[in-house]
Amino acid sequence: MKKVAIVGYAQHKILPNAGALNEVELLMPVVHKVFADLGISQDDIGFTCSGSCDYLQGAAFAFVEGLSAIQTHPPIKESHVEMDAAWALYESILKVKMGDAETALVYGFGKSSPGNLDSIISLQMDPYYISPLWPDRVSLAALQARVLLEQKIITAEEMMAAVVESRKHAASNPNALITDLLSEDLYNSNNYKSSPLRALDCPPISDGASAMIIASEDKAFEYTDHPIWIEGIDHRIESSNLGSRDLATSPTIESSAKLLQLENINFDVAELHTQFSHELPFLQKLLNLGDVPINLSGGPLVGNVMMCAGLDAIGKTYESLVKNQLKHGLAHATSGPCLQHNMLVHLERQS
Template identity: 75%
Template sequence: MKKIAIVGYAQNKILASAGALNEVELIMPVVHKIFNNLGISQKEIDFTCSGSCDYLQGAAFAFVEGLSAIQTNPPIKESHVEMDAAWALYESMLKIQMGDADTALIYGFGKSSPGDLDSIISLQMDPYYISPLWPDRISLAALQAQVLLNNNIINKDEIMHAVIESRNNGLNNLNALIQTSITEDEYQKDLVLSSPLRALDCPPISDGASAMIIASEDKAFNFSSNPIWIKGIDHRIETSNLGARNLSSSPSIKSAMKSLDIENTAFDIAEIHTQFSHEYPFLRKLLNLENVPINLSGGPLVGNVMMAAGLDAIGKVYEQLSTNSYKRGLAHATSGPCLQHNMLVSLEKNS
């Protein structure tokens, strides 16, 4: 297997509403930023892969328009995933392992503000048994929260502290959408949307874009003197049959941990794609991260760009390893209802 490293990452400041800016106008600044940071252009990129969701734009093949943000002449090799851009990273890694590329540009973008995200996400579910019931994303997450509470895997105090901690960490993140802390009292008075979840337990509607560049060992040092190595990446999916899943655990995360052999790895830092507060204590325990600083960026609760937030978790670990003394980091990305898909990325820098 080739060694592959992250050599650059950039993120737009997350907005509650990008207004009249279209997706191209969201992507272009962040792609230019990452190119300028590295002093390169599209010519140095062998493979380009994006992650987005056509449902958000309400048109089939809407992602194709996103390509207007990058230079595609002379023709480029490119692809797209109808998923979070963390999965575009996964595809790019496969492309490099296959020997088809040595460098890849990955970008993810999402604009949730124009539509009603709750009803849009309902339409992405199983069209036979689930979608006709119009379950919103918050109520589905709440079903898992209730299972975790009933089984004493997490408690309500841990959920509240996940929100408070996330808000406090977000104060240090210049790109965060929400940059205010909250008190226990404010949390307790907050409106319950779908029990047991309050509005504060849910991620804010966010618009934005992020980009990342990865390179094989042969090329990595051309871009950066301090590449951060992707030591392992693993992606597992659970069934779309929601009622057949064991929501009190996560077989997909457990098998990903086993496959990466990280059950006993001491990570210095982690960013986990926990969009709802109850997922934070649940995954912290499951991933053996109880003594590890998690989501120093504030995580999805202070800014959750659909289709970029998973890539952002990986990008934030990259930034922490690049700029701090941390050596080993873990990133997590998810997709689907109740943590159906899970990806783990283990990152490491040379000592």
């Protein structure tokens, strides 16, 4: 099957509250930017796929309006996932690998500011046993944090370090929402939201959009001499029966890592979709990332656009490889409570 490369990526500056700026208006600049960077237009795109969540907009088929950001005449081949746009990328890769398209445009968008994200996220859970209890996303994440702390898989100091470091890294990310440095004292005096998670252990409410372009190996060299190949990609999901899962580990990440043979690769950089501070040291250890620089963009703790942050982890890894001429990058995207659904992506720069 054909190899597939990422050849372009653009991200809107992450906003705390985009106000009257609607999803299409967030999306249009990034779509135009990826096209302009490559000197192409929608006419050069074989397949278009988006990721978003109608619940955020509070209307059925709200994702269709996203298409207003791109040119849809003459008619285009198009699809949508009600998931993070990382999964729109996955669908697009399959299309290109199967030879149905030579290029694909992937985009994601989300505004969390208009609603109450905690209550909205409750609705993604099992509708019989879990949703009626209205568990908020922070309390669910905190259940896993406590298991990891209690079993000494991570420490409270590592959680604090994840937050403090994310702020330092954000300084070099012009799109980051939070760039204020944070002292350990300030962290330690921060109130608990849902113990053992403090408010600062949680990602900020974020609005934004991102776009990416991928191309087949036949086409990629038309755009760049150094394509960033998607060498490996795998995603797996665990049971929706939260109480039957072992929250001290991640069988999905372990099997994806094994299948992609990640243990043999010396990664130069990694971007992980770790929305809560405890998830970073947890995945760092699970993936044996030891000294690998992680989340140099600051990661989700400094800007976490729902339905986009997973694609952004892949996009930021791509940007690191391009800008710093690095060889191997690892990206991770997730969805669901307590890292239920995980995707691992191995990117490699053509030397």
